[in-house]
Amino acid sequence: MDFYFAPLEGITGYIYRNAFHDFFDCGICKYFLPFIAVNQNGLNKRRELEDLSEEHNRGMRAVPQLLGNKGKEMAGYIRRLSQMGYGEVNINIGCPYQTVVSKKKGAGLLADTDYLSRFLEEVFEDAPIAVSIKTRIGMESAEEFEEILKVYNQYPVAELIVHPRVREDFYKNNPDLLAFSHAVKAGRAPICYNGDIFTRKDYQTFTKAFPETDRIMLGRGLLANPGLLTEIFGQELKTEAEKKEKLKAFHDRIYRDYGKALYGEKNLLFKMKELWNYMQFLFAEREKYIKKIRKANRAAEYESTVESLFYNCHMIPEAGFIAE
Ligand SMILES: Cc1cc2nc3c(=O)[nH]c(=O)nc-3n(C[C@H](O)[C@H](O)[C@H](O)COP(=O)(O)O)c2cc1C
Numbered sequence: 001m002d003f004y005f006a007p008l009e010g011i012t013g014y015i016y017r018n019a020f021h022d023f024f025d026c027g028i029c030k031y032f033l034p035f036i037a038v039n040q041n042g043l044n045k046r047r048e049l050e051d052l053s054e055e056h057n058r059g060m061r062a063v064p065q066l067l068g069n070k071g072k073e074m075a076g077y078i079r080r081l082s083q084m085g086y087g088e089v090n091i092n093i094g095c096p097y098q099t100v101v102s103k104k105k106g107a108g109l110l111a112d113t114d115y116l117s118r119f120l121e122e123v124f125e126d127a128p129i130a131v132s133i134k135t136r137i138g139m140e141s142a143e144e145f146e147e148i149l150k151v152y153n154q155y156p157v158a159e160l161i162v163h164p165r166v167r168e169d170f171y172k173n174n175p176d177l178l179a180f181s182h183a184v185k186a187g188r189a190p191i192c193y194n195g196d197i198f199t200r201k202d203y204q205t206f207t208k209a210f211p212e213t214d215r216i217m218l219g220r221g222l223l224a225n226p227g228l229l230t231e232i233f234g235q236e237l238k239t240e241a242e243k244k245e246k247l248k249a250f251h252d253r254i255y256r257d258y259g260k261a262l263y264g265e266k267n268l269l270f271k272m273k274e275l276w277n278y279m280q281f282l283f284a285e286r287e288k289y290i291k292k293i294r295k296a297n298r299a300a301e302y303e304s305t306v307e308s309l310f311y312n313c314h315m316i317p318e319a320g321f322i323a324e
Pocket of ligand 1: 006007008009010011033034035065092094095134163194195196197217218219220221
C-alpha cells in the first residue's frame, strides 16, 4: 500500500510536514502540498515559494496542488513547477467552500462537465510533468459521478484521488463507497482512496472491502493521531510514557518553528490551537485543558496548559479523529 499525506490548507505547510517527516514518517510516499490558487500574476507569492522550496521539502516527495479554473493559466503554473524540478502536480477539484465553488473552482468545476473538459484539455495539452487530480464525486448527488469520471477518462491523468463525498456533504455524512467502487471499475487512471480513515480498524475495514486499491491518502486521521501509520504497521511505541515523550517533542518542534516563522504570539497561538482541534482526541478527560488552550492569549499560559495536559491526561490507545 502506498500512503499519501493529504493537503490540509493552513496546517500541513512545510513546518508541519518537516516535523511529521522527522518524527512519525514511516513510509509516506507523497506529501501533497496545500493548494496554491492560480491567478494571472503567476507563481510569485512569498509564502507559496517558501512552501515549494527545495530546502523545505528535503528527503520527501512533495506534490504541489493547484486550484483554479483557467486551463491556460494553470498550464503556465505547471511549466513553472516543472522548471523548479517538480515531477508531478495535482489539481484540486474538490474544495467545497462557497467562496471557491461560486467562482467555478474546486468542487465548483464539477457542476459543468463541458467546462471541466475544456479546462482539462488546456491543462493536459503539452503538460511537461505528470498531472494528477483530487476530486469529489459531484456537487449535489453521487449520480453525477459517472459523467465526471467519463471526462477524467479522456485525459492522461497520472492518478485520480477520489474523496467520495459530494460538495454538499462538506465533511458530513459517510464516504460513498459505492461511488468509489465505480471509480475502481471504470476509471482509467490509477485510483487512490481518500476519506475518513482515522484508525487502524478503519484501514483494515477499507482494505478488506477494496483489496485491489493500492494507494490511500490520509488527512485528518494523521493530524489527530500522527502515529496512525505506525499503528497500521504494528510498529507503535509500547508504553504511554514513550508515546507522550514523542508526541510532546513533535509538538515542541512545531511550536518552536512556528514561533520563528510567524510574527507575534497571537499568530503562533492561532496555529497551535488549530492543531489541537485534531490532536485533542488522543487524550482522555481532556476537556478542561482543551478549553484552556483555546482561551490562551499568552504563550506562557499556552505552554503551561500543554504541559499539564501531557502530565495529567492519559493517552487513549488507538484513538482517532472524531467528526462533530
Ligand atoms: C482544514 C482542512 C484543509 C484542507 N485543505 C485542502 C487542500 O488544500 N487541498 C485539498 O485538496 N483538500 C484539502 N482538504 C481536504 C483533505 O485533503 C481531505 O480530502 C479530507 O480531509 C478528507 O480526507 P480525511 O478524511 O482523510 O481527512 C482540507 C481539509 C481540511 C479539514
